[in-house]
Amino acid sequence: MYAMRLMLIGRLAGPIADAGRLALARGAKVAQAESPEQALAALRAGKGADAIFVEVGRCDIAALIAALEAERFVVPVIACGVDTTAEQAAQAIEQGARDFLPLPPDADLIAAILEDASGEGEARSMIASAPAMQAAVALAARVAPSAATVLITGESGTGKEVMARFLHKKSKRSDGAFIAINCAAIPEALLESELFGHEKGAFTGAAARRLGKFEEAHGGTILLDEVSEMAPTLQAKLLRVLQEREVVRVGSNAPVKVDVRILATSNRDMPAFVAEGHFRADLYYRLNVITLDLPPLRERVQDIPALAAHFAAHYAEINGLPTRVLSGAALRMLQAHPWPGNVRELENAVHRAVLVADGDDIGPEAILLDAGLGPQGEREAAAAKILGISIRALREKLNNAAA
Ligand SMILES: Nc1ncnc2c1ncn2[C@@H]1O[C@H](COP(=O)(O)OP(=O)(O)OP(=O)(O)O)[C@@H](O)[C@H]1O
Ligand SMILES: [Mg+2]
CATH class of the missing domain: 3.40.50.300 (P-loop containing nucleotide triphosphate hydrolases)
Structure with a gap:
């Protein structure tokens, strides 16, 4: 089993270290850097990272992300903070953080973030x-x-x-x-x-x-x-x-x-x-x-029902919605589409359908098939911070459960 490589930027004694301990317990390899400069030096030395956790307020997140981009280190940055306001969290996301993790950390949130960053899913x-x-x-x-x-x-x-x-x-x-x-x-x-x-x-x-x-x-x-x-x-x-x-x-x-x-x-x-x-x-x-x-997907339409069911269940789960099946009419619609953007296009269409459907099942009215949207447009729509939405939904669920 591949061990996720997590890099923490912050003091070993600080609350971010608790996040590191939870990640370790989940089997991740955890490295720590005192400063963004130290973290960059470690990355240059070949110490790869699959995610960087950094404390809001102790580090300029926009500058860190700019420095990573300038050296083409493609690592998602997760902003972490104690008693951080919603505005501060939103600001971190605007500055390019992949997501926001409240400290002290919740074990389920750490697990979700690590799983997303590792591509394990x-x-x-x-x-x-x-x-x-x-x-x-x-x-x-x-x-x-x-x-x-x-x-x-x-x-x-x-x-x-x-x-x-x-x-x-x-x-x-x-x-x-x-x-x-x-x-x-x-x-x-x-x-x-x-x-x-x-x-x-x-x-x-x-x-x-x-x-x-x-x-x-x-x-x-x-x-x-x-x-x-x-x-x-x-x-x-x-x-x-x-x-x-x-x-x-x-x-x-x-x-x-x-x-x-x-x-x-x-x-x-x-x-x-x-x-x-x-x-x-x-x-x-x-x-x-x-x-x-x-x-191409159009040459294996037999895959469409299983893929669509998988994406429907997946996006229902990460958005905290009940799992619903696709209606027969919806499935027929999906099977008749030529899918120029292949599985990625299908995934986006089902994700959207999961979010907009309001019946007991997912009907054809929830499915939007954009005839003019080719693979490039689909790619841009995937860049739509899907995790950000899902982790926030998960956090809300946890908050509701605690309240
Ligand atoms: N067989 C499959 N089972 C489950 N999900 C799949 C499958 N094939 C593709 N996907 C999903 O479809 C999306 C596109 O897949 P992937 O990124 O591997 O395509 P690609 O061929 O590398 O595309 P590109 O040429 O644009 O880089 C991903 O979100 C992936 O999870
Ligand atoms: Mg690819």
């Missing part, structure tokens, strides 16, 4: 009813324990990351870290140091040594998301890593051995992309030891 629920998906999951389960590199292909929103987490979880490295990096989201000039790290002074702005994602993933799994978008010079460097199993930090000549399982994803037609000369054939063959192709 997704790994647990790999739904597959359609024969094509069942075949993909069966193949994944067979190859997961091996060291083989796996290329996961499929349209946007088909579940490539869910599949990658499933492979990691079923592997012999499930105790190690799962580190995902989106190769399309990071400018070419930065991606190399992001992947392989850099030495102090390697380039303007490299104020300190920083370990790359490969070193951070040592003993675990790295997911190279949208690997097809990597620039040609980096493709050559990645090929070398796959061949030699070592990385060279930017500004260094000394190779560092890394023991990492490599998974990659792409939503392109890779053979065609290679034939057109956009992606190195030799790298493609190295990545493509096993290919798992996830069919």
Whole structure:
């Protein structure tokens, strides 16, 4: 079982340490930093974190988040506070905190926050009813324990990351870290140091040594998301890593051995992309030891009832609403839609339906199918702070229970 890595910023004697103890009791690895500067130094040194807890009032949250973003550390920041007013909590969220945790901490809230940050939820629920998906999951389960590199292909929103987490979880490295990096989201000039790290002074702005994602993933799994978008010079460097199993930090000549399982994803037609000369054939063959192709949702409508039921139950639970089934008419509506945004689009549609439905079941009137909203629009709607809503709902429930 993978241990969540939690970093606390604050005094060891302070109330935030109680949150650390509860997280430890839940099996998380907890590190502590006295200041945001100390926390950043630890992150540069390759001490990864899946969540940062920081005390409101003891630290400038906006500045911390800006510093993390400037160095491209993607870690959710959870603001914590004793006797914090609703305005202060709302302000922390506005400043970019993922959520707010009242101190002294509640064990259930800590559990919910840790589960969200670790992505455990997704790994647990790999739904597959359609024969094509069942075949993909069966193949994944067979190859997961091996060291083989796996290329996961499929349209946007088909579940490539869910599949990658499933492979990691079923592997012999499930105790190690799962580190995902989106190769399309990071400018070419930065991606190399992001992947392989850099030495102090390697380039303007490299104020300190920083370990790359490969070193951070040592003993675990790295997911190279949208690997097809990597620039040609980096493709050559990645090929070398796959061949030699070592990385060279930017500004260094000394190779560092890394023991990492490599998974990659792409939503392109890779053979065609290679034939057109956009992606190195030799790298493609190295990545493509096993290919798992996830069919678009419109080609596996048998999955829709199970997925919809799963999302309906999930979003009812985290929003503190009673679980209701989808009516026959609602299901027929879902099964007739082409789902250009695939499972992600279905998830958003069901989430919305759960929130707006007001009958004993979820009827077609609660379902909004936006014909004009493609995968990109869906992606933006997912960025809609779903956890923020859910944790707040959970907190309200706890408060009501206490009152
Ligand atoms: N088989 C599944 N069972 C349960 N949930 C799923 C499944 N497939 C996808 N999902 C959910 O759908 C959403 C999209 O999945 P995911 O992020 O893995 O897609 P993706 O293929 O990586 O998309 P993109 O190409 O845009 O990065 C997630 O919220 C995920 O939890
Ligand atoms: Mg993805």
